[in-house]
Amino acid sequence: MTRERTSLGSVQRAFEVMDLIGELDGVGPTELAERMELPNSTVYDYLKSLSNTKYVTKRGGEYYLSSYILTTAGKMRYRNQLFQVAKPEMRRVAAETDELVGLTIEDQGMAVILHQEEGNHALSLGTYPGTRTPLHTVATGKAILAHLPEDTLDDIIGTENLTKQTKHSISDPEQLRSELAEIRRDGYAIDWDEQVVGMGMAAVPVHVRNEVLGSLGIIVPTGRIKNQSRRNELLTYLDEMEDTVSVNYQYGT
Secondary structure, eight states, rough: HHHHHHHHHHHHHHHHHHHHHHHSSOHHHHHHHHHHOOOHHHHHHHHHHHHHHHSSSTTTTTTEEEEHHHHHHHHHHHTHHHHHHHHHHHHHHHHHHSSEEEEEETTEEEEEEEEEETTOOOOOOOOOOEEEEGGGSHHHHHHHTTSSSSSHHHHHHHHSOOOOOTSSSOOHHHHHHHHHHHOOOOOHHEEEESSSSSSEEEEEEEEEEEEEEEEEEEEEEEHHHSHHHHHHHHHHHHHHHHHEEEEEEEEOO
């Protein structure tokens, strides 16, 4: 049992090393050892082992995540049925609205961007597939949260104050639960300035057989989402897109 626990701890530590390498976008052994508060020799052993895999590469005196991670992630996304059926609809809506259209899923209690399509006037936010953010800080995340089972919702938001991305983010669980009830009633979520000041979003959940698979959102400057007429236009696009995606997910080939 002791050996098994040691092995599991080593695996967990290896992933922590990889996370830090990715966060720093290249790091030397000494800096990595200092940041992780580990002996240099221990860090060298991890780096040597990881370098023998396809996931970490050494350039000069620093270690980087290799492009093989993109290969693995690309395979995962390509094999995702929701991505496959949503992509053409997202491309159409991005072209017709000139905005940024996003597909988000929930993973380990976080909102994760699965795909984006950009219109001619789309916001440039530096986001990309794989970007993770707290579910409660963005409309696409809240559209998912509102339709999760109650026990799952409890596990994600808990009873303590929630992380704030900006001063406009909701940090009180009861306030969030109240907003989620409104989202269930209205069928859509709206936010502005909660994830990024100056950014707004309208989003709808994607349901298939009473299960929420993810959400579709249209991302715009705050001023546009506050404009009721423009907001209604975006919600119409979202409803149409969700209808097509959910039907094609169930019955498409």
